[in-house]
Amino acid sequence: MSIFVDNETRVVVQGITGGEGNFHTDEMIAYGTNIVAGAVPGRGGDEVNGVPVYDTVDAAARTEDADAAVVFVPPKFASDAIFEALDANLDLVVAITEGIPTQDMAKVNKRLAEVDTQLIGPNCPGIITPGEAKLGILPGNIFEPGNVGLVSRSGTLTYQVVSNLTDRNIGQTTAIGIGGDPIVGTSFIDTLDAFESDPQTEAVVMCGEIGGEDEEQAAAFITKEMDTPVAGFIAGRTAPPGKRMGHAGAIVSGSGTGTAESKINALTDAGVPVGDTPEEVAEHIDSFL
Template structure:
């Protein structure tokens, strides 16, 4: 099975006439993703990446029976683009855009409470079910179909861990990039719950990093609600206190939580082995399977 997306997912690319949107739309189509339309205000009636372009997501969804979108829109306009996806009642919206102001995302999250749409991101690489579909910028060639789910705040870590797994013949059910910003749509707990409910996911890899308390909350969820084994990795062990490291959410406040040590301790207490390196993550997964 898969989590959140499969080969039946019908995708609208928001921002398809831009350089990033057009390039990655073509990459998604080449992988096999069912990209059915683009949505760009004022560009309706054109064609891009071989699919029709509509002025709004709602028009594209209605005309092409779309149920998901990928958002390649500059930060200044990304909030409106996300709300467009929510207003269209899509099942899933994937916000690739980096640099959306935190205050704007707080507004988006309040809107999410009134909709059934799932949001991935922002500032995420997207989601892939290997051999079926990918939404975002994930390099499809390193993924392989299999029985390990993966959820990560970091795109780069996703690629490294997946490459190590695939090289050992360990494929993936779905890999989910949730994004590295302080406010995101889908949390570790949301993804872990979905993997726990998927009968074909026999193990899960969770890649976290310093900053916030999402990994600690995820550890408690694993302890209290999961039978599927989980392997962890936490980036930022050597980061100096008070410094933001790469992601906007990767900053430790000094409250005693959010450090690499506190996250690793919480995961270990929940029975989750944590690899010191991506290679060690693959070692732990091999032992579990």
């Protein structure tokens, strides 16, 4: 099984006529993703590599029976694109765009509470169920179908850990990069809960980083709600307080939470082994299986 996406997911690409959208649409189609439409205002009636383009997500969803969208729209217009996808009542929206203003995402976050759509991102690599579908920019060649779920705030860490798992012949059910911005749609807890409910997922990797309290909250959830074993990794151990390291959300305020140490301690207290390197994370997962 999988979570959120599979080979029956029908996808609209928002921004399909742009350079990034066009390129990654080809990559997603080559992987086997069921791309059924594009959506670009003013480009309705066009076609991109055999994919019909509509003026709106709603028209694309109704005509092509789509249930998911992936957003490749410039930051200035990306929140409007997300709102459009939410208004179309899709099951899933994956926002790849980096640099969306935080105040725009705050408005999106408020709207999310009023709908049933699952938003992944923004500023994320997307989601992949190996051998079935990928929505986003993940390099499909390093993934293999299997029984380990993965959730990460970092795209690069996702690729590294997955590569280490695949090298050990440990495949994945679904891998998700939830994004490193201060406000994102899908949280660690959302994803961990979905993996816990998936009968095929026998272990989970959670890759976090400094900044915020999401990992500490996830540790509390693991303690109370999860029987599936989890292994972790926390990036940013040597980052100085108050300095942003890579992601907009990776800022430690000096309040005592959000540091690598506080996150590692919380996960350790929850019974989650935390690797010093991505390879050690794969070793912990190997020991679970």
